[in-house]
Amino acid sequence: MLCALWGLPVFSHATEKNCIKSDFVIAIDSGHSKANPGAISASGIGEYFFNHHIAQLLLEELVSHGFSKVFLISQDGEGLGLDTRTRIALEKKANVLLSIHHDSVQPRYLSKWECNGRQLYHCERFRGYSLFYSSKNEKAEESLILAQAVGAKLRKNGFVASLHHAEKIKGENRPLVDRERGIFKFDNLVVLKTAKMPAILVECGIIVNKDEETSLGDPAYQRMFVTSIREAVEEVCEQGNS
Ligand SMILES: [Zn+2]
Numbered sequence: 001m002l003c004a005l006w007g008l009p010v011f012s013h014a015t016e017k018n019c020i021k022s023d024f025v026i027a028i029d030s031g032h033s034k035a036n037p038g039a040i041s042a043s044g045i046g047e048y049f050f051n052h053h054i055a056q057l058l059l060e061e062l063v064s065h066g067f068s069k070v071f072l073i074s075q076d077g078e079g080l081g082l083d084t085r086t087r088i089a090l091e092k093k094a095n096v097l098l099s100i101h102h103d104s105v106q107p108r109y110l111s112k113w114e115c116n117g118r119q120l121y122h123c124e125r126f127r128g129y130s131l132f133y134s135s136k137n138e139k140a141e142e143s144l145i146l147a148q149a150v151g152a153k154l155r156k157n158g159f160v161a162s163l164h165h166a167e168k169i170k171g172e173n174r175p176l177v178d179r180e181r182g183i184f185k186f187d188n189l190v191v192l193k194t195a196k197m198p199a200i201l202v203e204c205g206i207i208v209n210k211d212e213e214t215s216l217g218d219p220a221y222q223r224m225f226v227t228s229i230r231e232a233v234e235e236v237c238e239q240g241n242s
Contacts, residue, residue, distance in 0.1 A: 022066065024069065024096075025092060025093050026098065027071060029072075029089075032046075032048040034046075035077075043115050047207060050102040051101055061226040061227060082190040086199075090197070096236070097199035099201040103205060110208065122210050123209060128182065128206065129154060131201070134185070146200050158224070
C-alpha cells in the first residue's frame with residue numbers, strides 16, 4: 001500500500017488503519033550523557049541537560065495522549081554507547097526511535113564572551129531546529145516520513161528551521177532534502193544508521209545562540225515543541241497500514 005499523503009511506503013507495524021496507540025512503542029534517546037554532555041550552551045549548560053529535559057517532557061506528552069509504551073532509553077544519564085542505545089530500542093520492540101539533541105555551530109562562528117564569571121562561547125548568526133535521517137537505516141523511507149511529519153508540525157506550530165548544516169564548509173555540508181521542513185540526510189550518524197526501526201535525530205535548537213537558549217529554556221516553548229512531535233507521531237501511527 002502507498003501512503004496517500006507522501007506517496008511513499010508507510011509504516012508496517014499496524015494491521016488496521018487506525019492507530020493503536022497502546023501498541024505503538026516509542027523509544028526516546030537523550031543525546032550524550034551527564035559525564036560527556038555534548039555542546040555547551042552560551043550560558044555554560046551542557047547539552048545533555050537540555051536533551052534530557054525535553055526527552056522527559058516528550059515522554060509525558062506522549063503518555064498523556066495514550067502512547068503507554070513510550071520509554072527513555074537511558075533514564076539516569078549514564079554514558080551508553082550509540083549502538084547500545086539502538087540495541088535497547090530493538091530489544092524493547094520500538095516502532096520508532098527519536099533521538100533528542102540541541103545544536104551548536106562550527107568553531108569559526110563562535111565568539112568568546114564572559115558569563116557568570118566564566119569564559120564561554122556564543123553565536124547569534126544562526127537559530128532554529130534541524131532534523132536528520134539516515135539513508136543507511138533499514139527503514140530509511142519511513143524515517144524520512146517521520147522527519148517530514150515532525151518538520152511539518154514544527155512549522156505549523158511556528159518553529160523555524162536552521163539551514164546551517166547545509167553550508168558547504170568542513171564539518172557541515174549535509175544534504176538538505178527538505179528546505180521547508182528543515183530535514184537533512186546524515187547517513188553515518190550511528191544512532192540513526194544502526195537503528196532497526198525508523199529513526200530521526202531532532203536538534204531542537206541552537207544553544208550557543210543566547211536568544212535561542214532563552215527560548216529553549218521557556219516552559220511554554222518546550223511544551224509546544226513536544227506537542228509538535230507528539231502530533232507528528234500520532235500522524236505516522238495513523239498512517240500505519242500494510
Ligand atoms: Zn548532541
